[in-house]
Amino acid sequence: MPNIKPVNSEEALRMIAALSKEWEAENSTYGFVADDVPFLRENRCFAAYGEADEIIGYLFGKAEAAKRMRSVVPDDTPYFEVEELYVRPGYRSRGVGRALMAYLEDTLRAEGITHIFLSTATKAYKRILHFYIDELGMEFWSARLFKKL
Numbered sequence: 679m680p681n682i683k684p685v686n687s688e689e690a691l692r693m694i695a696a697l698s699k700e701w702e703a704e705n706s707t708y709g710f711v712a713d714d715v716p717f718l719r720e721n722r723c724f725a726a727y728g729e730a731d732e733i734i735g736y737l738f739g740k741a742e743a744a745k746r747m748r749s750v751v752p753d754d755t756p757y758f759e760v761e762e763l764y765v766r767p768g769y770r771s772r773g774v775g776r777a778l779m780a781y782l783e784d785t786l787r788a789e790g791i792t793h794i795f796l797s798t799a800t801k802a803y804k805r806i807l808h809f810y811i812d813e814l815g816m817e818f819w820s821a822r823l824f825k826k827l
């Protein structure tokens with residue numbers, strides 16, 4: 679299993695910014711633009727480390743208090759918005775993404791945060807919904823579709 683750790687060094691943030699460039703180049707997510715270090719610093723970041731102690735995946739986001747999300751949770755419910763979750767292509771489908779999310783859940787539970795929310799624009803939508811809903815036990819809230827005429 680990968681070693682998951684909270685990120686608290688500038689070097690790790692630079693490595694995550696580099697991985698986000700790989701994600702942008704992959705063109706697998708609508709509208710995805712690579713992150714810079716100042717933006718990453720504003721978030722809580724977690725990294726998955728491989729055997730050579732290199733970062734092979736990351737997750738980041740922010741704790742918030744719910745506002746106008748009453749169809750799902752009452753106002754002021756403490757939740758964590760996952761902004762990004764990424765695993766390098768060569769390491770996918772080995773449980774790294776699941777391990778990052780499990781680490782986040784354990785961390786948040788200990789802090790009294792009761793919900794995780796996220797939006798996805800991943801083009802492989804069936805696979806990503808399988809991951810979040812079937813494998814991680816998340817619930818579906820909404821979707822936005824388009825058709826070119």
Ligand SMILES: CC(C)(COP(=O)(O)OP(=O)(O)OC[C@H]1O[C@@H](n2cnc3c(N)ncnc32)[C@H](O)[C@@H]1OP(=O)(O)O)[C@@H](O)C(=O)NCCC(=O)NCCS
Pocket residue numbers: 701706707762763764765766769770771772773774775776777796797798799800802805806808809813
């Ligand atoms: C989604 C992602 C983080 C999952 O990480 P992972 O380490 O492969 O996850 P796990 O090994 O724990 O789970 C595997 C499942 O993830 C999903 N998955 C794997 N690769 C995927 C891809 N390229 N696109 C979408 N979903 C993918 C599949 O449901 C897969 O199940 P399967 O192996 O039975 O097909 C990873 O595929 C990724 O970084 N994708 C590109 C970035 C992205 O779309 N991030 C999510 C933004 S909301």
